Amino acid sequence: MNSRQRSGLVPIWQFALGVTLSVAGAAHAEDMKIYRSYDATGKVPTFSDRPLDRSSRIYAVFDGKQLWPHSGGGPVSLPQLAARRHALEPLVQRIAGMHGIHAALLKAIIEVESGFDAGARSPKGAIGLMQVMPATAARYGQFNLYSPEQNVEVGARYLRDLLAMFDGNVRLAVAAYNAGENAVIRHGRRVPPYQETIRYVPMVMERYDRFRARAGS
Incomplete structure (x- = not known):
C-alpha cells in the first residue's frame, strides 16, 4: 500500500x-x-x-x-485529543492574547509536541505541553514546566521572540522552535535541512491552518 x-x-x-x-x-x-x-x-x-x-x-x-x-505523548484517541484540547482552550487563548500570538499557532505546536499531554517528557529532556527544554526556560526565569500554565507561558514567550527574530515568518519561527534559532540563521534564514525539522514544520503548519479555519480567521 x-x-x-x-x-x-x-x-x-x-x-x-x-x-x-x-x-x-x-x-x-x-x-x-x-x-x-x-x-x-x-x-x-x-x-x-x-x-x-x-x-x-x-x-x-x-x-x-x-x-x-x-x-509526542504517545498514542491517544481522537476523542481524547479533542477533550484535552478543549480543556486547555481558555488557557491557550489567554496566554496567546497576552503575548500577541495567534492561539491557533500555540495549539498547533502543543498538539504536535505533546498531544496536549502536560506530563509528556521526551528522551532529550523536553518537558510538558510545549516540550520546553529546561535551558530554554531558564532564559525567562524559573518555571515548573509540568504546570500547564507555566509551560505554555514560557513556550509562548519563546515563540513570540522567534516570530520577532524572523520578522513574523511563521514557518521560520516554527522551524526555529524545533531546531533552534541559530540553526535557522546558520542555514541562511531557511528551514534547516534536518529530517526531523523537515517533518515537523509541515505538521505544525497543517494544524495551524486547520485551527485558524475553525476560528474563522
Whole structure:
C-alpha cells in the first residue's frame, strides 16, 4: 500500500483513515501501524503500512476498530485529543492574547509536541505541553514546566521572540522552535535541512491552518 496526498487537500486524518480502511479486509488490521514519510521537499507526505525510507515515522495505529494518533505523548484517541484540547482552550487563548500570538499557532505546536499531554517528557529532556527544554526556560526565569500554565507561558514567550527574530515568518519561527534559532540563521534564514525539522514544520503548519479555519480567521 502506498498512497500520496499533498497536505491540505483533505483533512489529514480523514485521508489516513481511508488508507487504513482500504487494507482492513486484506490484512490483519489489529494493531496495524500507519507510517508517514515525506518526499525530498519535506512537504508531500506518503502514508503506508510499512516504512518507506529514513524519513518514515509511525503516524497512527489502527487497533481493528479505531485509528489512534501517535503524538509526542504517545498514542491517544481522537476523542481524547479533542477533550484535552478543549480543556486547555481558555488557557491557550489567554496566554496567546497576552503575548500577541495567534492561539491557533500555540495549539498547533502543543498538539504536535505533546498531544496536549502536560506530563509528556521526551528522551532529550523536553518537558510538558510545549516540550520546553529546561535551558530554554531558564532564559525567562524559573518555571515548573509540568504546570500547564507555566509551560505554555514560557513556550509562548519563546515563540513570540522567534516570530520577532524572523520578522513574523511563521514557518521560520516554527522551524526555529524545533531546531533552534541559530540553526535557522546558520542555514541562511531557511528551514534547516534536518529530517526531523523537515517533518515537523509541515505538521505544525497543517494544524495551524486547520485551527485558524475553525476560528474563522
